[in-house]
Amino acid sequence: MASRKSKGKSVILALVCIVLGFMLAFSYKLANKEQSSSEKLTDPQFARETELRKQLIRLKQDNRSLQKELEKKQSTVRTMEKDLSKEEQVFFNLAEDAEKYRMYLGKVKVAGKGIDVTLEDGAYDPKKENVNSYIVHDHHVFKVINELYVSGAQAIAINGQRINHNSYIICNGPVITVDGVPFPEPFKISAIGDPDVLASALSITGGIKDQLVNDNIIFTVEKKDQIQIGPIFGES
Known part of the structure; x- marks a missing residue:
């Protein structure tokens, strides 16, 4: 009886060892196969990934270099824009x-606000023997023109005749x-x-208007919203 039990245990133990050995052998073989398969699959992929990483690093470096170059170009453009x-x-x-x-030389037509100053001979006075005592002379006109220029006049004309830097005015009697x-x-x-x-510059107390009135000249000033003065006759 004891011999049968001992024999049965030996058989079971042998079966277990056989199964365990088979499992160990199968696992080892499977592991070797998987390792071999894994090495065959990953070696080229690893090389490819390594190459791609290197390319990516080079592209990033090139990109940084290009960005720096772009910043320099943009800085140069901004400097040029400021200079321009x-x-x-x-x-x-x-x-x-x-x-x-x-405009000051009388080369172009000008228009704008301004004033008209009219100078007329005074009324005839038989008590005054000298007719020059009540007629307009060139020095009267010069006084008005000079005061207007000093006061900021941009262009001046006499009876439509444009005045420039070298204009001359001569008095010939009433003309x-x-x-x-x-x-x-x-x-x-x-x-x-x-x-x-x-108008204020001419009409100030003791100014040009008072001086001409004292010389018996009829002096009138009129403000204008629009005055047009052409170029000097014979010139463009």
């Missing part, structure tokens, strides 16, 4: 100055010649500028 802006302002200022010089063009009285002096400033 300054040059543009300089050219604009030069154009403005050129236009002002053309005044402006740059060779004769004009009888009344003499209308038109000036473009601030009407209030120009």
Whole structure:
């Protein structure tokens, strides 16, 4: 009886060992196979991933380099834009100055607010033997013109004849010649500028108006919203 039990245990133990050995052998073989398969699959992938990582690193480096270069270019462009802006302002200022010089030289037609100053001979007075005591002379006209320029007049004309920097006025009895063009009285002096400033400058107490009135000259001032003065005759 004891011999049968001992024999049965040996058989079972042998079976267990056989199964365990088979499982160990199978697991080892499977592990080797998987390892071999894994090595065959991952080696090229690893190499590919490594190459891609290197390419990505190079691209990032190139990108940083390009960004730095772009920043330099943008800085250069901003500097050029500032320089061009300054040059543009300089050219604009030069154009403005050129236009002002053309205006002062009488090369272009001008228009704007201003005043009309009219000078007329005084009424005949038989008590005064000298007729020059009540007629308008060139020095009267010069006084008005000089005061207007000092007060900011941008352009001046006498009876429509534009005055410039080298204009001349000659008195020939009752006639005044402006740059060779004769004009009888009344003499209308038109000036473009601030009407209030120009009129006030002439009408100040003891000023030009009072001086001419004391010389028996009829002096009138009229403010205008629009005065147009053409270029000097014979010039563009």
